[in-house]
Amino acid sequence: MSSPAPTLDDVARLAGVSRATASRVVSKGTPVREDKRLAVERAIAQLGYVPNHLARALATQKAGVVALMLPESDDRVFSDPFFSQLYHGALQGFRGSSTRIVLSISQPDDAPDAMAKYLGSGHLDGAIVASHHGWEIARQLYDTGRPVVFIGDPGITGAPYVDIDQEAGVRLATEHLLARGARRIATITGPLDMVVGRRRLQAFQTCLAEHGLTPVLAMDGGFTREGGELAAQQLLAQAPEMEALFVASDLMARGALRALNRAGLRVPEDILLASFDDSVVAVENDPMLTSVGNPAPELGAAASRMLQRVLAGEIVTAPKVLSTRISIRDSA
């Protein structure tokens, strides 16, 4: 079991050919005379030869492996269905390409640049990165100069990414609230130092402005349940007249719901609520949330295809923007 693995040289010697010929047989590209090919194949079988992909990778500068990088803790990755669906989609996108796609999740004692190191290590041809948190890791990964595609706008000019049409999505939610008769609408935003947080807020304001309205108030909920709860509480205190609430994520909406209930307000009777993500959280709530979709499988597949183009040498700078839709449920 632990004798050193046979190399191509061993195969060649046993088959009585040169290493180059053996290599040709293995990589099936160029034609080889029938009898020699047979000899080589026999030698391979006899020795139980397995090509050293690593050596090949070094020679060809191609690893044949890409990673889906999730700079998140493992429990977040496994508890949030967004990631598993993303992976599923990414898998689909690589079907038939003989490229392995592995999952790289943050490890507890990772150095901040661990992902970038891994990407630059040569073990990977490229990566798809779903960096929900901050742009630092995204920046590092991009700066390796290796093929990378981001899920969601990383806020780096020139970096290829796929994203949903945030503006259109927000518009969907906002106009739905308007259509339901609401005029005094407040919003709970994501962190405003995150691209997606800013964009959703801006889109919301723009949409209202187009209807001759201004937001009653905007409050940062930090994309967490607790943040959403706190934000709703403050909104309630500062703008008790609001008729509807646009919340930039389902999780924050769940928190907001708690605050509203505590204040004795019923959703949707007293106040309308629309949110973003359309995740399982949206349907696990009572009332179920009207929410704009963030279609993970499609994002993953699109990112895969984009990465393949980048790997093929194409220079991709135009993002791929997916349209989205709203799921109308009880909350509005």
Add this chain to the structure above:
Amino acid sequence: MSSPAPTLDDVARLAGVSRATASRVVSKGTPVREDKRLAVERAIAQLGYVPNHLARALATQKAGVVALMLPESDDRVFSDPFFSQLYHGALQGFRGSSTRIVLSISQPDDAPDAMAKYLGSGHLDGAIVASHHGWEIARQLYDTGRPVVFIGDPGITGAPYVDIDQEAGVRLATEHLLARGARRIATITGPLDMVVGRRRLQAFQTCLAEHGLTPVLAMDGGFTREGGELAAQQLLAQAPEMEALFVASDLMARGALRALNRAGLRVPEDILLASFDDSVVAVENDPMLTSVGNPAPELGAAASRMLQRVLAGEIVTAPKVLSTRISIRDSA
């Protein structure tokens, strides 16, 4: 961005030293004169040099990466908490070792030997394999001769693995049923071509024999919910006198429960039920299942530690057997 990545040669040239010296600075092992070291470090910074881990791996025959291999479909992996906990435990086991651990899940169009190929590719120093299904993949992986540790007895003599004490676990469940007064006990087994299926059945029979009893009947439930339901139905038909049922997995127990209910039998009033796994399924049921634990985090951590020993060159053949315990709930 796309200029070729700087190599150690570039660094050496810029620093005015030999490549060997530059290498020494990078890998921090051997002492280097202060001024040269500084020169090299400056050159590294200036060039933005990142070591090519792949080339190093080829030279040292160490990749610094191991995989947790899950020869399962991605949706199974993500839907079964056993795997995420396994990964979590594996991560713990590698803490502080600077080894990256990636997740390798079956891809839809994988060749049967895809995992073995990946393991033999040189990109990995070794792997932890949780092969619930069959022994073929396990065999292939073991036959690569590369460091592998299995989760659960793969049924390959000499192959290192970690497992729970199946016999003791089964005994826990069986004796609990006996203690509750049951004498006529039947069992629903896993597939008997799987090591774990056979072992649980055998242990069950042994335990009963020690109490001077024989099983009323044993039926294969294939480790699926549907299989469990069918098996219970047949048991009911062939042995209506049974007072208790030992089911070899929670999932099958859930199926069995349905069949029992349909037959108008109440658990635990009319019939006692104990199962194996103590997964979320056990508590999601009504009644909640009395079940023997299959502690994924501990298994993962133990496997990691064992793999590290194997990687260190130690020859490990003795399995690590973890003790287990029973969670007593409503079903018995």
Add this chain to the structure above:
DNA sequence: ATGAAAGCGCTAACAA
């Protein structure tokens, strides 16, 4: 402490 040189296992011109 440092450099020269020989690999690690493979692919890819280039000749023959």
Add this chain to the structure above:
DNA sequence: TTGTTAGCGCTTTCAT
């Protein structure tokens, strides 16, 4: 069609 010869980027004796 085949073999020879250079590398891919790094580590590691072995001298110096």
